[in-house]
Amino acid sequence: MSPQTDTVQRNLTPASGRHNGGMRHTPRYIVEDPNEVKRLIRKNAWATFVSAASTGLVASHYPVILDEDADELTIISHFGRPDEVAHELGQHEILVIIQGPHDYISPSWYAPGDIIPTWNHVTAHLYGTPELLSDDENYAMLSKLTDHFERHYEGGRSLSEDEEGTRRVAKGTVGLRMRVTRFDARAKLSQNKQPDVVDTITANLAETNPGLAAEMERVREPRA
Numbered sequence: 001m002s003p004q005t006d007t008v009q010r011n012l013t014p015a016s017g018r019h020n021g022g023m024r025h026t027p028r029y030i031v032e033d034p035n036e037v038k039r040l041i042r043k044n045a046w047a048t049f050v051s052a053a054s055t056g057l058v059a060s061h062y063p064v065i066l067d068e069d070a071d072e073l074t075i076i077s078h079f080g081r082p083d084e085v086a087h088e089l090g091q092h093e094i095l096v097i098i099q100g101p102h103d104y105i106s107p108s109w110y111a112p113g114d115i116i117p118t119w120n121h122v123t124a125h126l127y128g129t130p131e132l133l134s135d136d137e138n139y140a141m142l143s144k145l146t147d148h149f150e151r152h153y154e155g156g157r158s159l160s161e162d163e164e165g166t167r168r169v170a171k172g173t174v175g176l177r178m179r180v181t182r183f184d185a186r187a188k189l190s191q192n193k194q195p196d197v198v199d200t201i202t203a204n205l206a207e208t209n210p211g212l213a214a215e216m217e218r219v220r221e222p223r224a
Contacts, residue, residue: 028192031185034073037124040100040185041066041075045149048097049079051087058086064096065148073180075126076141084174089130096126096178101212105190109200118188120201122215125184130176138175139167189216 031037047064050057060083067074075096079089087094100122107115133141143159150156159166189212190198198216205213 026188029186029188031122031124031187034183036187037098037126037180037183037185038066038073040122040124041098044098044100046099047075047077048099049077049087050095050097051089051092053086053088053092055086060087063145063149064098065145067177070179073126073183074177075180076145076175076177078138078142078145078173078175081172081174084132084176089174089176090132091129093127093129093181094178096128098124098126100124101209101215103205103209103212105201106204109204110193110197118190120189120212120216122187122189122212123185126178126180127183128178128181130178133175133177135171138173139170141175141177142166142170142173187215187219189219191219195220 041064045063045065047062049060049062051059060079062077062079064075064077067076079087084090102119102121102123105118105120107117139159146157146159150158159170190201193201198220202213202216205216
């Protein structure tokens, strides 16, 4: 039996931009708060980029970070050449998938007689048309991207240590900034189960997938 998955939508533009894709509507899992989507991006930088190019569907994987200076939900990233050509980047809307913690949920953690498995996950689908960056903007973005991750390491490196050399390498990339015009986001975290069952699921996940267990704890309603 296949685990159940579903997707919902949140529009960041007027209703005229609404996308009607016949998606499954399960209100208890909907994430509508852009700040929650930002939190997901900050914690899960490895993204999947999908384009419906004139040659067919194209997918690539690159890190993304938030443009924290932007007023609206905006991400920045880069493509290695020639991926931007395959995606026809900047010519149309693309989909960027942010995958947070996820895992199989076994019915062995449920009460006897409940035998339907599922898959818990936190996921966001971001939509927008990327803006391609100039060479200088791209280098600044790559520097910011590198600093963002290197700050977690003792003795972390910076592109500025060899600007001439790293600028040469940067020419093999294309930077992008994408304002998210709408998003589909879901936090499916056993909200449909009784508190004692959620306790059991969370306890089991805490041993093998603490990130997902922590997400389940976040969405739990306070107990009386």
